[in-house]
Structures are given as C-alpha cells and as structure tokens.
Amino acid sequence: MMEAKAILQEHIAKTVSLTQDEFDYFYSHFKPLSFKKGQTIISTGDKVNCEYFVISGCLKTFFINDEIKMYILQFAMPTWWASDYNALYNQTPASINVDCITDAEVLCLSNEDREKLCAEFHQIEHFFRWRTNKGYIATQKRLLSFMNNNVKTRYEELLALYPQLYNLVPKHLIAAYLGVSRETLSRLHNS
Amino acid sequence: MMEAKAILQEHIAKTVSLTQDEFDYFYSHFKPLSFKKGQTIISTGDKVNCEYFVISGCLKTFFINDEIKMYILQFAMPTWWASDYNALYNQTPASINVDCITDAEVLCLSNEDREKLCAEFHQIEHFFRWRTNKGYIATQKRLLSFMNNNVKTRYEELLALYPQLYNLVPKHLIAAYLGVSRETLSRLHNS
DNA sequence: AAAAAACAGTGATCTACATCACGTAACCAA
C-alpha cells in the first residue's frame, strides 16, 4: 500500500496542479481498504457513503434484474473510480452493487469529504468536474455503441479498449457487460 | 426573448446562489439565438465551439450510422443543455448532430467562456460539476434500461418521464430514441 | 388548390440472439 498515495497523486496531477501541502491534505481524507476476491463493497439497498478509487485489482459495478440476470455497468481497474453515484449523490438506497473480481486495494472517500474538499479547494472541484465529464462522455459513447452495433462489434470494441480483460475476468462477466447471454458470447469466437 | 435571462437565472439558482452582479456577468457571456424548425445547429465533422441552453422549443442530438439509421441521444427541452460534449471538450470534429424539432430559442455559451467562468467563479464550476453529474447519472440509467428492458417497457418509461413528447415529436423520432424500428414502435400500440 | 413530402399503419418474412438442455474441464475445499 506504500504507493497508493503516489498513484492517486499522479492521477490527480493529470487534471489539476496542487501543491504538496494541498495534496497531503486532500489525501488525508482517503481511507485505504483491502478486499479479497469475491468480497462485496456495495449491495442493493445499502446506504452509500463512499466512492472508491482503485489502486490494484479489479472491481465490477453491476445491476441484478429479477434476482436472475446481471448487467455490468463498469469494470473498475487501477486509477478508476467506482460507486453507485446515483445513490451516493442523491442519498438514496443503492440500486446497484459493487464487488471484487480479484483481490483489490482501494482508497475510499466519503461523499461529505468530497463535497467539503470541493468547497474548500476550487482546483479539487475542477478535478471532479473533469472526472465526471469523462465518465459522462464514455457512458454516452457506450450507449451509442449499444444502439448501433451488434454483439460481435461491441465485443471487439471492448477487447480493443481493455485487452487485459480477456484473461483477467471470466467470459460470463464479459457477456454481462455486453448485455448478451454467455452462450452467444461463446459462439462468437467460432464465427 | 425577454425572459431568457430569467429562465437561466432560475435554472442556475436551483444549484448555486450567485449575487445579481455575478449572474449578470455570467449571463453576459451567453448569446441568444433563434432557430426555425428543421434548422441544423451542429453537423457531423463541424468544429464545435458552443453548448446550447434551451429556452423554448425542442432540439434533438443524434447520431447517423451508415448514412441511413439515426439514433437519438437526447431530446433537449426548455432548461436542458445540448451539444456534442465529446467534440466540445476534446476539440475534435463533431461525431453527432444537433438540430431543431420545433422552432427554438437557445442561449449559446462557448467552451472558452465556460472554462473562463469556471475558473473565475468557484460557484460556477460547482454548478457545471452538478449539471454533468446529473447527465452522467441519467445516461447510466438509460444504459441500464437498454440492457434490461424490452422496447415496450422503454417506451412506457419514456412517456412516463416526458408525456409532452407523445404529441410534440413524430413517432419515428421516438423510435430513433428507443433504438427500434418505426414499424415495431407502431405495432406496440396494439399490444 | 394541387403537388410533394413527411408521417403512420400493417402484413409477410427473415435473423440475431435468448433460452433450454446437456456434456466436459478446471478449480477449489475437506
């Protein structure tokens, strides 16, 4: 966990410049946590207080329909942020879940602390505006791809973007991200 | 166009409080524009300089695939913002289009001016962070609905959220928003 | 008012993907 601070600092520095003192203060609000493969971080119905910055490992944020089907919104890799943002910002019970695909180390930031930091430091508010911006644009692109492309194209798009995923996560999770049955995904290889 | 300023002011006030002087200064960066039904605001390939705040009428932002199929990302109604945000923020050529479903009045804000205002006024940066937040959460919800629900459910969801749409926009545009053929949407009524 | 364009409904057929069912291999934990 030695390098968690450095990883966050480098991540922030890509968008805004903080003095070392400012960053130290910023970092002091994060709580490092370790999780084992399979552990749950947020469950449907929970009160959501934090968002999570991934240092190592891989999380997934997902929705379960009819207690049966799972749809994955995001695979969260190192330097990605994950939470149920709807629940977090609106202080409603979680409607999606977050858990660990692999062992994972994360930094946890509470909603209150984020808002406090945003109010205290204009630069930090700027950082979070840009972070959300990127998420918004990426989600919009994914929505378009969903409307526009068939499963095979979306699969190739995903692997082009995140080649590590192919070996890191089981195929049925990739299917759940693509919104397709695992059988159909399996058959895609042979065509 | 008398009330454009009041409409924007009320919209902003829901998220942040600016003094009248601050708001006057903020407003001075917006340029009022009027468009006729059918007019194009942003076309694929354009350099995108502005985002648009809708005062009256209805815009659509959409993507055209293979010069044939259209997918609508957003119907922009009064007090909504519209642009190709990917192109706007990353200064790349537009990949989506914006045009007018009805006659429309909008307020136009340039990318430069937004960033300048955000840098000058912490509160304004805060406003734009929250606006993007809401867009991000809404887009994520729509993505989930896309994965999870069939056309009929998505159609009912849309009409529940925006009852005006049914009479305001032609059915084939609603089909293009739902990502379904106009024939299928038409058949939905009878079932 | 006439012509043209856009909008809307419906039948027939096609297809991508879902679902069900089954078999096999890999990876655990006791």
Add this chain to the structure above:
DNA sequence: TTGGTTACGTGATGTAGATCACTGTTTTTT
C-alpha cells in the same frame, strides 16, 4: 482423493424485433 462449485462449449428450438413492401393520411410547399 473426492465431491462440489464454477467456467466453458454446443446443439435444438423459440422469439423479439428488423426489414421489405405496400397503402393511406397528414402536413408542408408552391
């Protein structure tokens, strides 16, 4: 080692929605 769970592949069949083709109606343009 063994039994159990999870992952993966593949055939058979079902179905939501796409596509094509045609018709009628409403709106816009001249």
